[in-house]
Amino acid sequence: MASNIKIPSTRAIISAAASVAATAMLIRSVANDIIPREFRQFFFTNVHRLFTAFTNEVILVIDEFDGLGQNQLFKAAEVYLGSILSPSTKRFRATLPQKEKKINISMETNEELTQKFNGFQIKWRMACKQIRPRYVSQPGGYDSTMLSKPRYYELIFHKKHKDKVIGEYLPYVLERSKAIELEKKTLKLFMLGNDRMMGHRGNPWQSVDLDHPATFDTLAMDTDAKKMVIDDLENFVRRKELYRKAGKAWKRGYLLFGPPGTGKSSLVAAMANYLKFDIYDLELTDVRTNSDLRRHLISTANQSILLVEDIDCSIELTVKRPKKASSASMFPQQYGQENWVTLSGLLNFIDGLWSSCGDERIIVFTTNHKDKLDPALLRPGRMDVHIHMSYCTLCGFKLLASNYLGITDHPLFLVVEQLMKVTNVTPAEVGEQLLKNGEPEIVLACLIEFLEEKKKNVQVENHRSNQQAPKSAVLQEPEEEGGNEGKTSVIGLQAIKELVKTNKVSPAEVQDQVIRENEADIILRRLTQLLQEKKETQVLKIDSGSSAENLSLT
Ligand SMILES: Nc1ncnc2c1ncn2[C@@H]1O[C@H](COP(=O)(O)OP(=O)(O)OP(=O)(O)O)[C@@H](O)[C@H]1O
Numbered sequence: 001m002a003s004n005i006k007i008p009s010t011r012a013i014i015s016a017a018a019s020v021a022a023t024a025m026l027i028r029s030v031a032n033d034i035i036p037r038e039f040r041q042f043f044f045t046n047v048h049r050l051f052t053a054f055t056n057e058v059i060l061v062i063d064e065f066d067g068l069g070q071n072q073l074f075k076a077a078e079v080y081l082g083s084i085l086s087p088s089t090k091r092f093r094a095t096l097p098q099k100e101k102k103i104n105i106s107m108e109t110n111e112e113l114t115q116k117f118n119g120f121q122i123k124w125r126m127a128c129k130q131i132r133p134r135y136v137s138q139p140g141g142y143d144s145t146m147l148s149k150p151r152y153y154e155l156i157f158h159k160k161h162k163d164k165v166i167g168e169y170l171p172y173v174l175e176r177s178k179a180i181e182l183e184k185k186t187l188k189l190f191m192l193g194n195d196r197m198m199g200h201r202g203n204p205w206q207s208v209d210l211d212h213p214a215t216f217d218t219l220a221m222d223t224d225a226k227k228m229v230i231d232d233l234e235n236f237v238r239r240k241e242l243y244r245k246a247g248k249a250w251k252r253g254y255l256l257f258g259p260p261g262t263g264k265s266s267l268v269a270a271m272a273n274y275l276k277f278d279i280y281d282l283e284l285t286d287v288r289t290n291s292d293l294r295r296h297l298i299s300t301a302n303q304s305i306l307l308v309e310d311i312d313c314s315i316e317l318t319v320k321r322p323k324k325a326s327s328a329s330m331f332p333q334q335y336g337q338e339n340w341v342t343l344s345g346l347l348n349f350i351d352g353l354w355s356s357c358g359d360e361r362i363i364v365f366t367t368n369h370k371d372k373l374d375p376a377l378l379r380p381g382r383m384d385v386h387i388h389m390s391y392c393t394l395c396g397f398k399l400l401a402s403n404y405l406g407i408t409d410h411p412l413f414l415v416v417e418q419l420m421k422v423t424n425v426t427p428a429e430v431g432e433q434l435l436k437n438g439e440p441e442i443v444l445a446c447l448i449e450f451l452e453e454k455k456k457n458v459q460v461e462n463h464r465s466n467q468q469a470p471k472s473a474v475l476q477e478p479e480e481e482g483g484n485e486g487k488t489s490v491i492g493l494q495a496i497k498e499l500v501k502t503n504k505v506s507p508a509e510v511q512d513q514v515i516r517e518n519e520a521d522i523i524l525r526r527l528t529q530l531l532q533e534k535k536e537t538q539v540l541k542i543d544s545g546s547s548a549e550n551l552s553l554t
Helices: 010-034 037-052 072-084 159-184 194-198 223-237 240-245 264-275 290-298 311-319 321-328 343-351 394-405 412-422 427-434 440-468 493-501 507-516 520-541
Strands: 057-063 092-095 104-107 112-117 120-128 134-136 144-146 151-158 188-192 205-209 251-257 278-281 304-308 361-367 385-388
Touching: 057 072, 057 159, 072 104, 072 112, 072 151, 072 159, 112 159, 120 159, 151 159, 223 264, 223 385, 251 264, 264 278, 264 304, 264 361, 290 343, 311 361, 394 412, 394 427, 394 440, 412 440, 427 440
Parallel strands: 188 278, 251 361, 251 385, 278 304, 304 361
Antiparallel strands: 057 151, 092 104, 112 120, 120 151, 134 144, 188 205
16 A cells, blocks of 8 residues: 655755754854843853753863963863873874974863763863954054964862862872973073173073983993982982971082093983983083173073083183183173182082072082092082992993893803903993994903903003002002902002012012913912012021022013
């Protein structure tokens, strides 16, 4: 049986829908024109209120702006939500701010995100306010329309959790956003710019991005010393209140000393990367006067490291400044010799009023010659922590091998260890060798060859200096080369000669000692021991008739 119900055609459906939409738009635009905006807003707000009166949800609004300034809470929410956007988020916003390297991800308007916190549910919604366009008068008669669409977040939750959201959740969002910002921070290295020479009153510091790869994990350093530095830094940054209570400026001074290539600069970079502090690299020889120094230091920011490298050379150079008279002569009265940066000027700034003009300041001096420094510079309060960067130890070598070669153990490590005990080699030198191309065996063999060569050179050097030593030389005490505790010393050949002269010893006895060992150090040690034993026996026998002139030690 045929039905008499007529099914409308597709064309009829589309044209009906189009005419409904057109009518709706017409009504909307007429309503927008006729009904005042305030009334519309009042109407919609009340309708919304009517609906929400029947629910238990409350909405906390976080506006983008607070008056003319930005609302910190909005910024924090933006950063925090950017870090927890789920894969299901359909639209999000990506920005790359000027001079930044990392892309910022944030929530897009009309998107929602639900999250659980301490057992209750919270919903975030990003929305945008429609603000009436403003006409702005531009110079030259070009008027333009300023469109403003301030954004805001809605935080939606059950009303019984209101206190928890305000007292716990929002502080948590603030804290997390701070940590995320810190992680993303691009560190800067500041140096004194050239325009300060022309007397510019602006900021004398110019910056570049600091992208130094050194961290405490890559630093070859005694494990205990490394831990001590990390603990000290952590204590420093969390003790703001203690410093305040004790009436001390919140600053800490570190003196890094040791031979070149032992990682002083790398340690400073590791400290900056660890704390996320910028570095101000102050070249003291570039600063003309104490008042210039004060000006430069005042314009450094908080949470930064002030670095003065090779402090011994800087202070020495300031004493010799008259040699640089060409630039000084341009400003004879202003930059008279008495106005150069002085040690006392520097000390004044380290613990004078400047140091209390900021928070969380770290001052680092480095030197290859600690003994050359004025004791006034070293006292606690100025340089609170002294860190000795020593030659490479086995522990340091293992860390470098792990970082450079990706191995933690190897039979050749034993040979390297033996050689490092008798050779002063810096981590920089070891790193240079480990950078070579090839299998770990080949690279380690190259390192061993390098250490052997170095050892030979040291022996030749010692031999030469012993020959130049005065005749009256006696057995040398173990030498602490460059403060490298525990390294084997070389016993002076001259001292052995002296002992030979007063003792009866035959060339055969000497030969016997020589063929027993390959290592020059050990041979010399054994000879010394033998000769000393002989001398003691002679004293006992009161036998002084022998001569050893026929023995020649070269
Ligand atoms: N302790 C170390 N751990 C890891 N690498 C190191 C270490 N010491 C030096 N190096 C390597 O050697 C290079 C030079 O080291 P660095 O400039 O830090 O030494 P330095 O003691 O500051 O030398 P200088 O006194 O000449 O300024 C670094 O880039 C790094 O690759």
